Amino acid sequence: MAEAPVAVLGAGSWGTALAIELGRHQPVLLWSHSAQEVAALARDRENRHYLPGVPFPESLQMEADLGAALAAAAEVLVVVPSHAFAGLLARIAELAPELPALCWATKGFDPESGGLLSEVAAHYLPHAGRAVLSGPTFAAEVARGLPTAITVAADDPALAERLARRLRSDHFRPYTATDLVGVQVGGAAKNVMAIAAGISDGLGFGANARAALITRGLSEITRLGLALGGEKETFMGLAGLGDLVLTCTDDQSRNRRLGLALAAGQDVAEARAAIGQEVEGINTAREVWHKARELGIEMPITEQTYRVLYEGLDPRRAVHNLLARQMRAEGL
Structure with missing residues (x-):
């Protein structure tokens, strides 16, 4: 049976970089809200707008259907701007209300409520485990495979460990934590x-x-x-x-x-x-x-x-x- 992919939701520079890094050693689906963008990324096999010259690994595929990406995914990683975070989670809650865990690499507060993004996640997906990926990272360096260390914090240590194992490579080192706030x-x-x-x-x-x-x-x-x-x-x-x-x-x-x-x-x-x-x-x-x-x-x-x-x-x-x-x- 084929390994279930990681779904990376958001094809900006940071989302694309993480999809490239994850795709070096496992299947990945990269979703964008724009069907036109999905078509261009699938055709070019690189993100020419944000990360030109960095080719996609073979195991990275594009997906225009959010429901299909969620249904296929072993893990879901949200990487959209903070102002789009709540809107995307509302859609996820409609399509996959029993999603077991949600990870995000978005940095910011919710502009409507002023709350932490973990609070937004708890509102829309109250039963899902919550994890955040953060640390000193520039997208271009991650995409090029340069040495990087990050933190994966989750409300459940087992979830943090599982995500860290997904992320770890010979040049990408995750550390786990439980301090989500x-x-x-x-x-x-x-x-x-x-x-x-x-x-x-x-x-x-x-x-x-x-x-x-x-x-x-x-x-x-x-x-x-x-x-x-x-x-x-x-x-x-x-x-x-x-x-x-x-x-x-x-x-x-x-x-x-x-x-x-x-x-x-x-x-x-x-x-x-x-x-x-x-x-x-x-x-x-x-x-x-x-x-x-x-x-x-x-x-x-x-x-x-x-x-x-x-x-x-x-x-x-x-x-x-x-x-x-x-x-x-x-x-x-």
Whole structure:
């Protein structure tokens, strides 16, 4: 009997990269909401829009029918932007209400409720096991088979172990965890800090400022994560510090590039259009800032980034506001 495939739902850069990586050693179905996109990917045997020049392995096949992908799959991995997550899960719940487990590699909060994506999953698929894949990963490097380490967190350790075995290869190393909350918060909130780091570097403020921003940004992320029920150790791991450092320091990060563009004088719409892909940190800045205010958590970098994005605050003024804050002891 043929091995049942992993269904990867979402054919953007990250979804395609994960499908390629998984497809190197097992059957994979890659689904897209666009039948036209599915046809192009099946014809070209590569994602020429997002990952040109990276061929699909033979065991990676395209699927335009969501129901068929769900019915055939041994595991389901959702990799769509956060704003599309709830809508896709609603469809999954209609087509496969008894789905035993759901994994996602989406980083962000639900823009409608402001909640974690695990809360969205619990709403639509209350009986399914839940797992999230996160960590310091750029799609292009994963697709090319470069060494990568990630975290798989699940509400059931056995589910995390099972998914990790699916993902593991000689160049792709998953670590397991049970802190579903902390891994999600780290993966989402770091995008806000990456925008801030891009602004700082774009204004020419140098390596000292970048290091300070990453360090204090980690404190902000940790405060939020602990308030939401995460574990402190998570934020010193791959899904916390690792992902934060990566996305704040390398121009492969779309969020960092947005910050660089804002520092150069572009507005949010112009910068977003020039990047041409989802920039999760824009929505996440709003959700994190509202969540921080709701919980009474001090997140000054997040606040200033939110004000630049949504209130038109001049980036230089935002930096001045951060430096003018009252002195305090270092710590969380």
